[in-house]
Amino acid sequence: xxxxxVLMLIPMNSxxxxxxxxxxxxxxxxxxxxxxxxxxxxxxxxxxxxxxxxAGADAELIExxxxxxxxxxxxxxxxxxxxxxxREKGIRVxxxxxxxxxDVADLAIxxxxxxxxxxxxxxRYVRSGKWKKGDYKLTTKFTGKTVGIIGxxxxxxxxxxxxxxxxxxxxxxxxxxxxxxxxKYYPSVLELASNCQILVVACxxxxxxxxxxxxxxxxxxxxxxVLINIGRGPHIxxxxxxxxxxxxxxxxxxxxxxxxEPEVPEELFGLENxxxxxxxxxxxxxxxxxxxxxxxxxxxxxxxxxPLLSPLV
Amino acid sequence: MATDQATTPPAPEIxxxxxxxxxxxxxxxxFNYFKDLFSKKFHLLKAWESPLPxxxxxxxxxHSTQAMLCSGTGxxxxxxxxxxxxxxxxxxxxxxxxxHIDLTECRNRGISIANxxxxxxxDVADLAVxxxxxxxxxxxxxxRYVRHGLWATKGDYPLGSKLGGKRIGxxxxxxxxxxxxxxxxxxxxxISYNSRKRKDFVSYPFYTNVRELAANSDVLIICCGLxxxxxxxxxxxxxxxxxxxxxxxxxxxxxxxHEKELVQCxxxxxxxxxxxxxxxxEPDxxxxxxxxxxxxxxPHMAVFTTESFKDLCDLMIGNLEAFFSKKPLLSLVMNE
Numbered sequence: 001x002x003x004x005x006v007l008m009l010i011p012m013n014s015x016x017x018x019x020x021x022x023x024x025x026x027x028x029x030x031x032x033x034x035x036x037x038x039x040x041x042x043x044x045x046x047x048x049x050x051x052x053x054x055a056g057a058d059a060e061l062i063e064x065x066x067x068x069x070x071x072x073x074x075x076x077x078x079x080x081x082x083x084x085x086x087r088e089k090g091i092r093v094x095x096x097x098x099x100x101x102x103d104v105a106d107l108a109i110x111x112x113x114x115x116x117x118x119x120x121x122x123x124r125y126v127r128s129g130k131w132k133k134g135d136y137k138l139t140t141k142f143t144g145k146t147v148g149i150i151g152x153x154x155x156x157x158x159x160x161x162x163x164x165x166x167x168x169x170x171x172x173x174x175x176x177x178x179x180x181x182x183x184k185y186y187p188s189v190l191e192l193a194s195n196c197q198i199l200v201v202a203c204x205x206x207x208x209x210x211x212x213x214x215x216x217x218x219x220x221x222x223x224x225x226v227l228i229n230i231g232r233g234p235h236i237x238x239x240x241x242x243x244x245x246x247x248x249x250x251x252x253x254x255x256x257x258x259x260x261e262p263e264v265p266e267e268l269f270g271l272e273n274x275x276x277x278x279x280x281x282x283x284x285x286x287x288x289x290x291x292x293x294x295x296x297x298x299x300x301x302x303x304x305x306x307p308l309l310s311p312l313v
Numbered sequence: 314m315a316t317d318q319a320t321t322p323p324a325p326e327i328x329x330x331x332x333x334x335x336x337x338x339x340x341x342x343x344f345n346y347f348k349d350l351f352s353k354k355f356h357l358l359k360a361w362e363s364p365l366p367x368x369x370x371x372x373x374x375x376h377s378t379q380a381m382l383c384s385g386t387g388x389x390x391x392x393x394x395x396x397x398x399x400x401x402x403x404x405x406x407x408x409x410x411x412x413h414i415d416l417t418e419c420r421n422r423g424i425s426i427a428n429x430x431x432x433x434x435x436d437v438a439d440l441a442v443x444x445x446x447x448x449x450x451x452x453x454x455x456x457r458y459v460r461h462g463l464w465a466t467k468g469d470y471p472l473g474s475k476l477g478g479k480r481i482g483x484x485x486x487x488x489x490x491x492x493x494x495x496x497x498x499x500x501x502x503x504i505s506y507n508s509r510k511r512k513d514f515v516s517y518p519f520y521t522n523v524r525e526l527a528a529n530s531d532v533l534i535i536c537c538g539l540x541x542x543x544x545x546x547x548x549x550x551x552x553x554x555x556x557x558x559x560x561x562x563x564x565x566x567x568x569x570x571h572e573k574e575l576v577q578c579x580x581x582x583x584x585x586x587x588x589x590x591x592x593x594x595e596p597d598x599x600x601x602x603x604x605x606x607x608x609x610x611x612p613h614m615a616v617f618t619t620e621s622f623k624d625l626c627d628l629m630i631g632n633l634e635a636f637f638s639k640k641p642l643l644s645l646v647m648n649e
Contacts, residue, residue, distance in 0.1 A: 106476045110446035111452070123610050131598070138617050142443075143438075166435075166439065264464065277456060278458060280450065283450075
């Protein structure tokens with residue numbers, strides 16, 4: 001039986017690589033000195049692509065792989081995949097929902113606490129010896145603050161459940177209202193931002209949601225408001241975010257994602273009301289293994305003609 | 314005010330004569346922000362502003378003072394100090410903890426104690442959860458990594474650990490411990506506890522001793538007060554029972570943990586990490602901890618929020634006003 005070619009776009013997880021290597025002929029695109037050439041060379045045998053939040057099967061790649069049957073993403077966000085093209089060509093797409101929901105929601109709350117209570121800043125304060133000269137200043141209480149969620153999907157709901165344990169009133173914006181929740185719905189992000197103290201981006205990235213948090217929204221959130229992004233960098237107009245923070249029009253930010261990862265605007269490095277994480281929303285040993293198992297499971301199901309475990313297309 | 318006392322003989326109280334007297338040995342942290350609220354309502358005798366040694370100041374100026382305001386910082390309210398205050402009937406402390414007050418002396422003399430009650434339980438619980446997430450998910454460590462420009466050059470930061478499903482052992486299920494438990498349940502954690510007495514209002518598994526709790530937990534969160542029984546209760550034996558992947562969070566008092574043994578266990582990898590807001594000898598922090606990325610350090614700030622300080626201020630003033638108008642105290646401590 002001819003061995004199945006699987007193209008992995010960038011390094012993402014060594015356990016996943018190992019498991020794919022055992023089952024398939026794994027082509028590691030990042031090891032190629034000339035990528036287009038490498039793809040041409042192996043296009044005949046590549047029937048699957050494995051990407052993640054940083055790199056996906058775009059139109060160009062899909063066109064270059066005539067035998068492509070399935071794209072299995074090591075992520076729940078699929079903004080890097082040309083879904084329309086996949087539908088057009090009958091290419092299946094799978095992703096990793098549910099297994100990572102809790103980790104991302106945990107981190108969203110962790111960011112809220114870290115920003116409001118200045119955890120990173122005061123850890124620096126202790127390590128630098130400043131505590132010997134005096135107490136750290138007063139910070140802001142988290143319990144009871146109104147949390148506004150953009151996107152009340154799996155992750156948004158998990159964030160709401162956790163914030164409720166801190167007695168935080170919850171409000172949200174989504175494309176459509178969710179009738180079976182008791183949370184307060186606002187028909188626009190601007191109104192949501194005007195009525196909450198902590199605004200968290202938890203929706204998927206599409207053409208409609210790009211820069212959904214813009215200058216106006218940040219001004220509405222205000223000098224005491226805190227913005228949390230565990231979605232995608234392009235959800236927020238990044239240059240506007242930087243000036244809002246530097247000018248004090250926005251009270252603080254907790255960011256796990258950026259418009260051009262791994263680049264992070266250096267103007268933010270000196271701000272004590274900002275927490276900067278290197279896209280670690282799902283970065284736990286447990287969750288990455290569960291995600292890897294799901295990627296492999298989906299590929300196995302596809303190549304043995306069984307129903308896919310977590311299809312999107 | 315202070316300069317007069319250096320050159321003139323002790324004068325009868327000349328200012329704020331209508332206001333009731335309250336003696337303070339040391340300014341509580343809340344004074345940095347809300348001093349005026351107190352001085353408008355009470356005649357404050359501030360021992361630290363006087364050039365007189367403490368015993369002289371108290372003898373000369375506080376003979377008829379019935380109420381004291383103190384905090385966890387500053388000199389302990391010992392039997393000796395209280396003997397210099399023959400009219401003392403009430404000690405109000407801005408802390409929840411009472412380890413700085415001679416409780417036996419208070420009991421013997423019928424001196425009432427009012428503390429911070431539950432006014433900052435939520436803020437302390439929030440900090441405990443924040444520290445735990447930080448250790449598990451390497452928040453402060455990876456924020457440092459990004460700020461040093463390492464994400465672009467060295468690649469991804471090492472993976473953290475999932476909070477969901479972890480077994481949390483709460484040491485001391487009082488007001489703060491209960492708030493911590495309630496929060497962590499929403500993250501899918503499993504709660505157990507050790508406390509002086511089993512609590513009927515929760516269904517969490519109860520362990521009679523801390524070592525057993527540690528052996529059955531992935532995380533220990535210290536939420537109890539410092540007493541003779543709890544001093545150094547968390548020692549090497551307990552830490553080894555917690556294990557190499559175990560994490561400890563302390564928002565109680567530094568001395569509940571045997572600090573030298575904790576440092577050793579962390580340095581040798583006998584436990585997985587720690588989130589610490591309190592230390593045995595504040596503001597000194599063992600330097601070995603500065604080398605460790607699996608440790609998050611905070612400068613005893615669990616109650617230092619604008620909201621808590623304002624609430625605390627209102628409660629302290631409320632207690633003093635109640636006392637002086639012979640009404641029940643708002644946050645009386647049962648001292649039996």
